[in-house]
Amino acid sequence: MAANSRVTIAAHALAWLELARRRGRPTLTSGEVAASVGTHPVIVRRSLGDLRRAGLVVARRGTGAGFALARPAEAITLLDVFDAVEAEPLLGLHAAEPDQRCPVGAGIRPVLTGVYDEATAAFRAVLAGRTVAGVLEEILS
Numbered sequence: 001m002a003a004n005s006r007v008t009i010a011a012h013a014l015a016w017l018e019l020a021r022r023r024g025r026p027t028l029t030s031g032e033v034a035a036s037v038g039t040h041p042v043i044v045r046r047s048l049g050d051l052r053r054a055g056l057v058v059a060r061r062g063t064g065a066g067f068a069l070a071r072p073a074e075a076i077t078l079l080d081v082f083d084a085v086e087a088e089p090l091l092g093l094h095a096a097e098p099d100q101r102c103p104v105g106a107g108i109r110p111v112l113t114g115v116y117d118e119a120t121a122a123f124r125a126v127l128a129g130r131t132v133a134g135v136l137e138e139i140l141s
Contacts, residue, residue, distance in 0.1 A: 006085045010047045011078060012037050014056065015136045018073040027066030047085060054084030073133035082127050090123055091116040 016036045020028050030048060034041040048067050051057040058070045069076070093112060098105035 004086070004088075006047065007078070007082050009037055009039065009043065010051055010081045010085045011132065011135060013044060013047055013067075014051070014069065014073065014076060014081065014132045015139060017057065017067060017069050018132055018136050019140075021069065027060050027064055027068045029066045033067070050085045051081070054080065056080060056084055069132075073136065074131050076132040077128050078130045078132070078135070079124055079127035081132070082124075089116075090120045 013033045016033055017028055020026075020032075030041045030045045033048070034044040037044060048057055048059070052059055052067075052070075055070055056076055057067050059067055091112075093109055093116075098108055100106045
């Protein structure tokens, strides 16, 4: 199973938008962001669209068209980014109902649900404690 890179692409885009802002460029086009990410602009536009719907970026039209952060990078957590672009749960259960006559099949879902809930809470807590500004600072150090 391939790893999902949607959060990474979105975090990269936000960090690049913040660095551009610090360097006097209030907006970047999706093409400029895509060049930094190393992916096709359509992928970046999809990600930026998710971020816009979540209120993390704004899209500007006309002169100076492009994307910009909607709020300070210090106020955007990686949990905000995750919630904006990742609709799937972190960990999932069987797609089909396991055999309830089997002792493992009958008990696996309740046990793993508890484990997965605990793991997801820890994961979300780590992301909530990190900001886009903090990520950028680590990149630049």
